[in-house]
Every structure is written in structure tokens, then in C-alpha cells.
Amino acid sequence: MFESKYSWQAPAGTEDTARSLAEALSVSPLTAALLASRGIGSVEEAGMFLNGNLEMLHDPYLLLGMEKAVLRIQQAIENGEHILIYGDYDADGVSSTSLMIYFMRHLGVSYDIYIPHRSNEGYGLHNHALDWANQQGVSLVITVDTGISAVEQIAYANSLGIDVIVTDHHEPPEVLPDAYALINPKQPGCPYPFKGLAGVGVAYKLAQAVLKDPPVEWTEIVAIGTIADLMPLTGENRILVSRGLECMRHTSFQGIRALMEVSGISMGSVTSTNVAFGMAPRINASGRLDHAGSAVALLTTEDMDEAQRLSHALDELNKERQQVVEVIVQEAMMQLQGKMSGGTVPDVIVLAGEGWNVGVVGIVASKILERYYRPVIILGIDPETGMCKGSARSIPGLDIFEALTSCKELMEHYGGHPSAAGMSLKREQLPAFEEALNHYAASVLTADDFTPVTSTDGEWRLSDVPLSVIDEMEMLAPFGMANPVPKLIFRGTQLVELRKMGKEGKHLKLVVRQGGARIEAVAFGRGDLAELLEEGMTLDILGEVSVNEWNGSRKPQLMLQDMKITGPQVFDLRDSKEPWGEIQRIYDQVAPYMRLDHRHIAAVFNPRIESSPKMDLNDCTLWVYDSKAGISAFNDAANTYGKDHITTLFMVHVPDSADQLDMLLGSFKNLSNVFLLHSGRNKAEQLTIPSREQFKLLYVLLMRLAAEPIREQEALARLSQQSSSTLRMVTMMMDVFEELSFIERLDGNIVVIPKPPKRELSSSIHFSALGSLAEMEQHLVYAGTSQCTSWVISRLEGAS
Template sequence: MFESKYTWQAPKGNEETARNLAEELSVSSLTASLLASRGISNAEEAGMFLNGNLEALHDPYLLLGMEKAVPRIRQAIENEEHILIYGDYDADGVSSTSLMIYFMRHLGASYDIYIPHRSNEGYGLHNHALDWAHQQGVSLVITVDTGISAVEQIAYANSLGLDVIVTDHHEPPEMLPDAYALINPKQPGCPYPFKGLAGVGVAYKLAQAVLKDPPVEWTEIVAIGTIADLMPLTGENRILVSRGLECMRHTAFPGIQALMEVSGIKMGTVTSINVAFGMAPRINASGRLDHAGSAVALLTTEDLDEAQKLSHALDELNKERQQVVEAIVEEALIQLQCKMTDGAVPDVIVIAGEGWNVGVVGIVASKILERYYRPVIILGIDPATGMCKGSARSIPGLDIFEALTSCKELMDHYGGHPSAAGMSLNREQLPAFEEALNRFAAQVMSEEDYIPVTSTDGEWILSDVPLAVIDEMEMLAPFGMSNPVPKLVFRDTQLVELRKMGKEGKHLKLVVRQGEARIEAVAFGRGELAGLLEPGMTLDILGEISVNEWNGSRKPQLMLQDMKITGPQVFDLRGCKEPWGEIQRMVDTVAPHMRLDYRHIAAVFNPSLESSPKMHLNDCTLWVYDKKAGISAFNDAANMYGKDQITTLFMVHVPDSAEQLDALLASFKNLSNVFLLHAGRSKGEQLTIPSRDQFKLLYVLLMRMAAEPIREQEALARLSQQSSSSLRMVTMMMDVFEELSFIERRDGDIVVIPKPPKRELSSSMHFTNLGSLAEMEQHLVYAGTPQCTSWIISRWEGVS
């Protein structure tokens, strides 16, 4: 069985709610089900979800601290005070800073901005920046997307006579800073109904409190930061992002126009997905490899030529960022291999490297998490100072902010969310830091937490998703966190066609059908699986449904996320030149798709044909054919893990007999995949299922040439030629004659017995074995793939 990479989690039972919504809203059962699974229980809630507008936003004065902040800002404007906007270097921080620039311009304020350099300064407020602000005559500092943890720094600002208004959305620490005003919906005692605002969302609420009706186009900036920071696209965020995307489709901002153009996005059809995967990475690239000020300049410029220049510079930075990420990923994986005792991945992966660009370690952490499904922390070490700065990405089973809090004494600074965080510490603390995090994870996590899970929107059939329904589903956009693109499960589809596509065949295109309904499915980055799939297979598939538009034609298309081949599977790789190298390649390719590690994998070979395997899979269980026991353990892994955990078997050589094959298949009770890698035999070695006439002919030929004893090798060669049987076949037929006392073998000669006893061929064990061996090799060695695989499955099912 080709397992899915993830466990597919069905939505909670809401069938009755979905039926009611379908009737009340006159929508398809699929659209109604999607609404119900997103927590919408009636038509009124559905109307708010689908049609919410800016008038439905909450009163900004419900935010604790707003009552103090607004008069202080108005006072600063009236008195012409110099204001500092202090931001952050990620896309949310860039968006927040840009929004505040528009806000300051609108108010006619005197202002400066300050964004720390990610590599040189790191996250948060810094005293040297406050010193600079004081020297510039600043009297009011407004932070955006930062500040909630800056207890010492704000105390220092107070000592300089600076008032600080903090606007932030990160998790508040136990001790809050003594700021002039703290605005964060997550702070204790804040009655604000919606806690999911991005940093730019909180900044927008500040502008809304001062202006009452901020310019609607500012929601474009809010949309970018909210999507990029992976905030939930529900509640107020959904309203702000929907309105922002609507404005963006005819934007007047030169920077946003240029950014869409360089990202290959059609302005008139921009979506949240375009922002997340096209615009946000380029904005983030500025803060990761250079300084975020260039991204702020892009979003706030009023000059189209400057916007073009800045957008292309960000695009080049993003390409460079991709190369840097890949290099660090390779180094990190080498380090991780050294940490994996007996092939076991640590509960929390902590990896640090000298000179690693701290601007991209979060992306590296995400990539390694995706591969191993473990919480990951990647840190860059400054070789001169020994300071480590890093980013964490976590899985649902571990609140990484809580985990970091459990060992906060080991860090100089940390902050973040349950799923992502940042920290800094000295390299001397790294061993204790890693040990403490793994100890915490061992206490709070269970085995189930390490099984990758993906939420789905239920099981459907292909006829449920015609074009009209796909178009209707767009009502649920914008998609993002907490309102993901619908993922639908289609079971028991038949694979009709498949082919590789794209550069170097990295991608896969399938055509599947259910009854009369057919659909194309595209799997990006899955081209290596083409060799494991064959038309006619039954697949369970999980994907995101969309519309493929080409040359005026529109048809449904599935973006494949995961798939599973049901039932036992035999994969025909017979005749490969380097079977051990092929095993290693296949393990690397299919392990993520079959939930495999080495204890689940067995390779079996014939020790008389090969004394030891030419491979480095010592963690894989290795077995040899054994005439008495069927198979025997060859390496320590086989002795340690045993047979019961084996799910995937690689057959390097053909068994010596059908009974040995049956014993092999019966030994592994949980086997679900068999890979055939054995070499074929030449026609000169082929066995045929023996018949009585064949034996009669051979005996007559033997009688003619062996009136006197004859050398066996000479007899076998002549009999093979005269009977048109292989030399191997004739040799084994001689074994039958000898067992039945038709001949004797004496010192290399064959002697024919003149008057042999009358005995049936079927009474000979050699005759029976020859028949079963010939049948086995006919299917296992010479038959085509369909006949070979179906025969093995029938034997497999017969012994299970």
C-alpha cells in the first residue's frame, strides 16, 4: 500500500447544519459544507462571513490603551512634536511602518522611521536607536508590530523623556513594559472582541481611532501584512483583507503596481494566494538579506519609476535568498544526520551554524519541519561574538512560545507565537537549550503529535465539482490561515493517464476518473513518483480544486496535495543495473510518501550470489534466503527490529523455490509494498513447466546415446540441443530421473538403468519442485509487469 504522506483529518460532523445552509442560501451541498466546517451555523453568520464590510469593524476604542494613545498623538500633531515610527523588518513590520507613514503624511506630522537591521541588530527596540531618536528631537515613539516585550528598553526611553505608544500583536510576556500606552488585543484585560489582528491591523485600528474613516486604499497595506504574517483570515481580518484585495485590483499605489508586475500577478485578478506566494516573499527578502527600508520605500513611494527600480531590486534579492536558503538547508541536514541516533529524529530539532544568514533561518526551519514533521529551531552563530540568533517553527502538538518560556533563563531574548518564534542566546548555552527543549517536548507531546496531519473538507466524488460549483466556492475567498483553500478527498479514483512535466520532469500530471467524470490532477514536485504509478491503479487523492483556463477554455483541475494507493502493491523494477543503489534511491524517494523509516524496510538477497550488499543502508533490515527457515536475519538491524514492523520489501534476487517465496511473504505479516529488483535470466536458463511428453522424449534420447556410461556434461549438452530445452532444464530433469531410479550418476558419468521400476512422475519430489519453480520463474522473471504483479499478489494473499 502506497501510504499518504499525511493522515487526512475529516471535518467534524456538521451534516445537518450544511443541509440547512444549502437550503437557506440556495448553494451547493459542497459550498454549504465548507461554510459549516468553518463554524458558520446559520444564514445570518454566513451573510457576515460572505458579505462583511468596513462598517462591521469593531470600535477601535475597545482596544485597551487606545483612550490614552489617541489624545497623545493629537497633542503631538498640534504641538508639532517630532514622532518616531519604530517598526520591524518582516512583511508585517514593513506593512505596519508603511501604513503609519501614510498616517503621518495624512496628519501632516513631523516624523522619522526606524527599522532595525535583522542581522546587525536583531528584533525589537534597541537603546542605541532610542538614543538616536532623542538626539533627533523625538518626543513620541510609536512602535508597530513590536514592543510588547521591551520592558528594559521602554524604561530606558522613559528615562530619556520619550513617551512610547506600543502597538503590537505578539504574545505578551508576564511583565509588561511601562509604556505611555500599550495597544495589543492579546494583553490581559483587553476587551477587544477579535484577538487575531496582525501588527498592521493594530496600526490600522490606531489610525481608525484618530481619523474615524481612514482612506479605504490603506486596506491594501493591511491585506499584505495580514496575509504575509499568516494571521487568521476570519473576523475583522477577513473584512480588511477582502476590501484590500478589492482595492488592489485597481490600485493607485505605484509600489504595489510594480510589485505585482515583477511577481507575475495580473492586477485585475490578484488573490490572497498571489500575495502570500508572490508579493510577501519579495517584501521579506529586503529584511532578510539587506535592510527592510527598501521595501518600505517601495510601498510608500509616489514615483512609478522609483517603484519599478525598487521592485526589481527586491526580486533579485528574493532570488539570492532562495539560493542562500538551499545552501543552509543542505548544511543543516548534514548536521541533523549526526544527531539522529539509530535513525531517530530528535523531538525538537535544534541546529546552529556559523555564518548562517539569520534573515533566512525561519525559512530553513520551515523546510526541515516539512521534511521531518518536528518542531525546528535554526540559529545563525556570529563567530566573533558567539551570539546565536534563530527562528523556530513548530507543529500543532507543541506551543513553541510556551516551550521557550520553560527555558527562558538560557536566552537573552525571545518572543513569538505558538507556531513560530525568534530567540537569541550565547553559543555556550546551546547544549543546555537543546536539552531543555527536548525535555519539555517529551513531557507534553505524545506519539500521535508526531504523525503529520492535514485537515480536509470531507470526501466527495468528481461529479460534485462541476465548473459552476467551483465558481460558487470562490465566495469563500480570500483564503488563508483559518480559512484555507478547500482540500477535498476523492476515494477510489482510477488512474487513466500519467506523465512527467516541467523542467527535468520534476512535476507530475495525472488524469483520474470516477464513472463518467474525469479530471486532470497536477502534483508539483512529485515527478519522481511517476515510476511507482501505472494506469489502472486505484487511488485515493487529496487536492485543491480550481479552474484551468487556457485559450478561452475552462475546465476543472485538481492541485494534488497527497495520494494513497489502496491495497497491497508490487512495483516492478526488475533488471536494474545497480539494485542496491536503486534501493537507496527509492528509500529517499518514497519514504516520505509511505511513512517509512529504516525499521519498516527489508531487503532480501541470495548469499550464494552476493556475499554482502553493496550499499550503505546498515540501518535498513537485511535478510538472506535460507533453505530451512525461508529467510534469516543478516544484519544487526534485522535482529533488533525483527519482522513484524516490516511494511516494505525489496527483493534483490529471485527465491530458490516457490515455497521460499511463500515463506518470505508469510514472514512479514504487515507487509504492504514489494519492490522487485532481481535481474532477468537468459533464455538459455529458462525453465518450462514439465510435461510427461517432455520427459518421454528426453528418456528416449538418453537411451539412444547412453548404451554405455556417458560423461554427464557431454550428455547434458547433447540432450539440451536435441530436445530444444535449456541446459538448466535438462539438468533438473536428470534429478527427477535419478530420484525415480531411471539413471545413476557415477563419478561424473550417467548410467541408464536398463529395466527401471515403474514409478509415476508425480511421485518425484524433484518433479513437483521443478514444476513449481518453473511456474514461479515464468511469472517472476519472464512475464510482463501486469502478469508478474498480479501473480505475486495472489501468492501474497494466499499466505496472509
């Protein structure tokens, strides 16, 4: 069984709401169901969701601390004070800082900006930066996307006579800083209705409070930060991002125009997906590998030449970032292998390395989480100071901010969200830190939490998604967090066509059919699965529908996210040159799709052909053919795990008999995948299913040849030639004659018994065994793929 990588979670209990919405809004059942699954239960709510505008934004003065902050800014304007905008180095921080620059320019005030260097300084407000601000004559600091945890630093600012207004959206700590004003919708006692603003969203609300109607084009910057920081695209965020994307399609910002160009984005059709995967990584690259100031300069420049230069520089940084990430991922994976005792992955993966660029450790954490589906913390170690700075990414079952809070005494600093966080700690605290996190996780997580889950928008048929419905679904855009691109399940589709595509065949293109409807499906980066699929297979698929436009033609297309093949599967990889290496390659390739770990795998081989396996998967179970029991355990893993966990079998050699094959298949009660890696026999050794006529002919030839005793090897060779049967076939037929007392074997000779007893061929055990073995080898060794795999499946189903 080819399992889906994820457990597909369908929305529950929205059918009645969807029906009423479809009727009231005159939309398709699918579009109505999508609205209902997003929590929209009435026509009024649907109107807000689909037609929200800037006039519907909440009053910024509902934010606790806003009135005090506005009065202080107005005082600074009147007194001609020098203001410092203190930002952060990620895309949200860059966007927030850029927005505040436009705000300061609009107000015509004296200002500076300060963004800490990710590697040299780390996250948050720093005393040395406040010292510098004091030297510059700053009397008011406005933080954006940071500050809510800066208790000591803001106390220091107060001692210098500097007022601090904090605008932030991160989770507030138990003790809040004594700032002049704190603006954060998540802080205790804040009545603001929408808690999901990004840092740039909070900064925008400050500008809105002061100006009442900020320039509409500022929403472009809000959109970039909100999308990049993975904030929910619901409520106010949806309004701000929608308006921002609309403005971006005819942007007057030179930097945004240049950034879209270098990202290969068509300005007239920019989407939230373009921002997330095209623009945001390049903005983030500045803070990861250099200094975020270059990204701020890009978003705030009014010079097109400078915008072009800066955008190309960010593009090069992003390419460098990709290479750096790949190197660290490889090193981290090797380190993790050393921690996986008995193949068991820790509940929380904590990895640290000298020289690992702290600017990309969050990306590395995401990649390792995707591979192992565990909370992951990756830290870069400064070899001189011993300080570790890192990033965490978590799974839904573990609130990583709460987990870090449980061991806060081990860290110098930490902060973040339930799914992502950052921290710094001393090197000597690493073992205790890892132990504490795993102890906490063990008390919170259950086995179900380690099964990857993806939310879907239910089961549909291909006929439910014509072009008109796909176009209609666009009214739900922009898509992102809390309003994801719809993922639809299509069950029981038949695979009609299959081919690799792209450079080096890295991608997969399928055509599937369901009833009278067909659709093309593309799976990026999944070309390696082509050899595991066959035309005619029945697939359950999960995908995102879109429109493929080419040369003026438009047709539905499915972007494949996941797939599943139900029932037992047999994969024909016969005649593999290095079968043991093939097992390792297949495991690495398909483990996520078959939900495998080493205890689920069995490899069986013939010890007479190969005394010991040549493979690295020492923790998988190894078995050898046994003439009495069918198979017997070969390694410690087989003895430890036993047979009940086995779902996937690698057959390295052909069984000695059909009975042995049935005992093999019957030994593993939960077997659903069989990979055939054995060699095909030489035609010179082929057996045929024996017939009476064949035995009669051979007996006549034997009587002529062996009137006197004859050396067996000579007789076999001559009989093989005269009967046109292989030497192996003739040898096994001699076993039948001997069992039936037609011949005797004496001292290497064959002696024909003149008057043998009358016995039926069918009474011979050797005759039945020869027939069964010939049939098995005919299907298992010599048949084509379709006939071979169908026959093994029938034996597998019979064994179960």
C-alpha cells in the first residue's frame, strides 16, 4: 500500500451551511463549501469576507496604549525631537521599518533607524544601540515588530531619559516592560477585536491613528510583511493584504517594482503566493546573510537605478542563502543520525554546530521538521564566545513558546509564537536544554501528534471543478495562513498517463480519469516516484486546482500535494545490479509516503547465494530462507521487532519453492508492499510446468540410453539435448522417476528398473513440487511486469 504522506483531515459538519450559502450567494457547491469550512456561516459574514474594504478596519484607538502613544508622537513633532525607529531583520521587521520611514517622512520629523545584525547582535532591543541613540540625541524610540520582551533594555532606556513606544505582535511574557506605551493586541487587557496583526500591521495601525487615512499604497508594504510572517489572512489582515496586492499591480514604489521583476513576477497578476515564495525570501536573505538595511533601502528608495542594483544584490544573496542552507542541512542530518539510538527520532530534535549561519537556521529547522515531523531547534555556535543562537519550528501538537518557557532559566533570551521561536543560550547549557525540552514534550505529545496531518476541503469529483468553478474560487483569494489554497480530495481516480518532466526528470506529470472527466496533475519534485507508479493504477489524490494557460488555451490543472494507492502493491525492480543499495535508496525515497521506519521493513535473502547483506540499514529486519520454517531471523532487529510490524518486504533472492514463498508472505500478517529485487534466471535453467507427455518422452529416451548403468552427468546432458529440456529440468524430472522407483541412483550412475511398479505421476511429491516451482518461477522470474506483479498480489492476498 502506497500511503499518503499526510493524514487527510476533512472539514466537519458544514454541509447544511454550505447548501444555504450556495443558494443565497448563487455560487457553486464547492465555493460555498469552501466558505463554510472557513467558518463563514451567514450571508453577512460572507459579504465581509468577500467584499471587505479599508473602511471596515477597526478603530486603532481600541488598541491598548494607542492614545498615549499618539500624544507622545504629537509632542515629539511639536518639539522637533529626534526619533529612532528600532526594527527587526526579518521580512516583517523590514516591512515595519520601511512603513515607519514613510510615516516619518510624511510627518516631516527628524529620525534615524536601527536594525540589529542577526549574527553579530541577535534579536531584540540592545543597550549598546540605546547608547548610540542617546549619543545621537534621540529622545523617543519607536520599536516595530520587537520590544514586548525587552524589560531590562527599556528600563535602561528610561534611565537614559529616552521614552520608548513598543509596537509588537509577539506573545507577551509574564512581566511586561515599563515602556512609555505598549501597543500589542495580544497584551493582557487589550480590547482590540483582531489579534492576528503582523508587526507591520500594528505599525500601520499607529500610522492610522495619527493620520486617520494613511496613503493607500502603504498597504503594499503591509501585505508583504503580513504574508511573509505567516499571519492569518482573515479579518483585518485579509482587507489589508487584498488592498495591498491590488495596489501592487500598478505600484509606484520603485523597490517593489524592481523586486517583482527580479523574482520573475508579472506585476499585473501578483498574488499572495508570489509574495510568499518570490519576494519574501529575497527580503529575508538580506537579514540572513548580510544586513537587513539593504532590504529597507530597497523598499524605501525613490531611485529606479538604486532599486535595480539593490534588488539584484538581494537576488544573489538569496541564491547564496540556498547553498548555505543545503550545506547545513546535510551536516545537521549527519549529526541527527548519531542521536537516533535504534533508529528512534527524539521527540524534540535539537542540533547545534559551529559556523552554522544563524541567519538560516530557521529554514534548516523547517526542512528537518518536514522530513521527520518533529519539533526542531537548530542553533549556530559562536566558537569564540560559546554562545548559541537558534530558531525553532514546531508541529501542531507542541506549543514551542510554552515549551521554551518551561526551561527559560537555561536560556539568555527567547521569544516567538506557538509554531516558531528564537532563542540564545550558552554552549554548556545545550545538554540540559535538550533534555528539558524532551522531558516537557514527553508530557505533552502523544503518538497521534507524530502523524503528519494536513487539512483539506473535503472529497469532490473531477466533474465538480470545471474552469468556471476554478475561476469562481478566486474570489476567496488572497490565500495564506488560516485561508489556505483549497486542497481537494479526489478518490478512485484511474492513472491514464504518466511521465517525468523538467530538467533531469525531477517533476512528475500525470493524467487521471474519474468517470467521464480527465485532468492533468503536476507533482513538482516528485519525479522519483515515476518508477513506483503504473498506468491503470487506482489513486486517491489530494491537490490544488488551478488553470493552465498556454498559447491562449485554458484548461483545468491539478497541483498534486499527496497521493495514496489502496490495497497491496508489488514493485518490479528485478535484476537490480546492487539490490542492497537499492533498498537504501528506496527507503530514503518512499519512507514518507509509506509511513515507514526501520522496524516496518523486512529484507529476505538466500544465505547459500550470499552469506551476509551489504547494506547500511542495519536497524531494519533481515531474514533468510529456511527450508522448514519458510524464513528465520538473521539479525538482532528481526529478533527484537518480530514479524507483526512488517509492512514492506524486499525480496533479494527467489524462494526455493512455492511453499516457501507462501510461508514467507504468510509470515508477515500486515504486509502491503513487496519490492522484487531478485535476479532473473538464465534461460538455460528455465523450468516448465511438467506434463505426462513430457515425462513419457523422457522415459522412452532414458530406456534407449540406459539399457546398462550410465554415469548420471552424461545421461542428464544427453537427455537434455534430445528432449529439448534444460539440464535443470531434466535433473528434477529424474527426482520424480527416482521417487516413483522408475530408476535408481547408485555411485553416480543411473540404473533403469526394468519392471517398475505402476504409480501415477500425481502421487509424486517431487512432481507436485516441480509443477509449483515451475509456475512460481514462470511468474516471478520470467514473466513481464504486469503478469509478475498481479501473480504476486494474488499470492499475497491468498496468504492473508
